[in-house]
Amino acid sequence: MKEWLKNSWYAVAQVSELTAPEMKGKALKKTVMRQNLALFIDGDGKYAAVNDVCPHMGASLSLGCVRDGQLVCPYHQFTFGSDGHCKSVPSIINGGKIPANALIDSYPVVEKYGLIWVFLGDTLEAQRIPIVTVPEFEMPEFHRLYHEVVWRGSVRPMLENLIDFTHFSYLHAQTFGHGDFPFRDNYKVNKNKYEVSCTVKVKINPKGWFFPPMPEAGENPDVTVFCRFHLPTVVVNDFSIGKYKDVTLFTFTPRDENETLIRMYGCRNYDKEPTTDESLKNLGERILKEDQGVIESCMPEVLPQLVGIPVDRYLLAARGLYDQFLKAGNSVEPHVRPTNRGFSLTVLPSPVRRENPSFGRAWGRKEAEGQKKKS
Ligand code: FES
Ligand SMILES: [Fe+2]
Structure with a gap:
């Protein structure tokens, strides 16, 4: 959607939705601007928001569980921290390395006024628009x-x-x-x-x-x-x-x-x-x-x-x-990806891509291809 704004804070859930007793060990799936997010509580008790699509084979991470503050994919148990990095893969044995591109977008999260606000975008912290104050x-x-x-x-x-x-x-x-x-x-x-x-x-x-x-x-x-x-x-x-x-x-x-x-x-x-x-x-x-x-x-x-x-x-x-x-470059439009099911999903860049150039380049190539096809 051309009119949706990225690089902004969105109130994506009430804190009580994530802290409810029945959510123990679980992640909460939320969809914002066609982007699926998995929200969970990390090992330090902080709220985390990551892209819900597992980079291994694309499963929905929020169908998995939260173990020791990390998000575990239901399919092959790749396990992610709140920083978006894959921390463990049970099928890799004998000191094998976790692939460097086993990363997911991880978005800044703030709790304010009983709501969980997620910054959807990759703007540097000092340049982000503040959350509203009441x-x-x-x-x-x-x-x-x-x-x-x-x-x-x-x-x-x-x-x-x-x-x-x-x-x-x-x-x-x-x-x-x-x-x-x-x-x-x-x-x-x-x-x-x-x-x-x-x-x-x-x-x-x-x-x-x-x-x-x-x-x-x-x-x-x-x-x-x-x-x-x-x-x-x-x-x-x-x-x-x-x-x-x-x-x-x-x-x-x-x-x-x-x-x-x-x-x-x-x-x-x-x-x-x-x-x-x-x-x-x-x-x-x-x-x-x-x-x-x-x-x-x-x-x-x-x-x-x-x-x-x-x-x-x-x-x-x-x-x-x-x-x-x-018009200042904050439209969600270039990050929309068609699926094979008649609808599209959005995958917005997060600060993780800035910190990890290979991850950023991989997504950047897809974005450039998408734009070329359109023009
Ligand atoms: S699809 Fe997530 S671990 Fe395989
Ligand atoms: Fe009205």
Whole structure:
């Protein structure tokens, strides 16, 4: 997919998925942008992410097991460390050497906010875009609420839905959008190398009011929304009024061209009871349902050009940043490999290829051949 971004951090799993008791001795398979990854816990208790395809005969490593912090292929038990190097091959005897190319791509992993983030790409550490920061997640007065859904369709219309204020009054008039107050704010947009942000005022429909009652604020008070789009596909929407704050981190993970996993990680400093969790979840689901049909219908790719209006300036700036990063050599496209089964797999270069020139050259040759065939 030409529009997917590499050299970026993706939230690929919740920590609890990997640390669950039933995962002991096992690896967790995750697919991101058609790349199959095997996640596991290494000998130091650190999270590891490697390419799921065994270099011996191509078996899925995540079908194997994790023994002494190393990933064991189910087929012939080649055993890999979290650095991507093959550590042992039981069928090699009498001091025989492990082939130098028995290597797999191994990606940097960080745990943040209860999520496992994997850096998919080979950019040097000092040049990597940072993972988004949401200070409220570190504050004890904030209560967290996690929720996820899978939608049909490609990632960009879904992402743009979260950075578009204008549709609130129309598509969400039955929940939190206020039909009497269409969004027309004249706001300013801030931008850096990896983030676009703005602060706007919106009115919230009393039917979808999620803060505690505030009669003192009047009938239709302004709610302040601080919004951020962060590369590659992260949005943070921070709603506040008076002392109340409700912040949601959204991460969008394309699994393939037709399926995107949306993680919604909220935190708030009011009503921390489970009943409020339940009602906020229900409200969130209703809001998403209002979006879903329309967003899944969006096919911006068939248009020669999208039409922007002045009030979309935040959306347009975010789109511009995404395109700029994409065109700066961060498209996943050259790393997509056809399989014999009617679908393709992605194999993104990891820092391991930089450290091991023969491994890098082997993949580099395939990439060059693939590109030649296309041209
Ligand atoms: S395919 Fe993995 S060890 Fe043979
Ligand atoms: Fe929406």
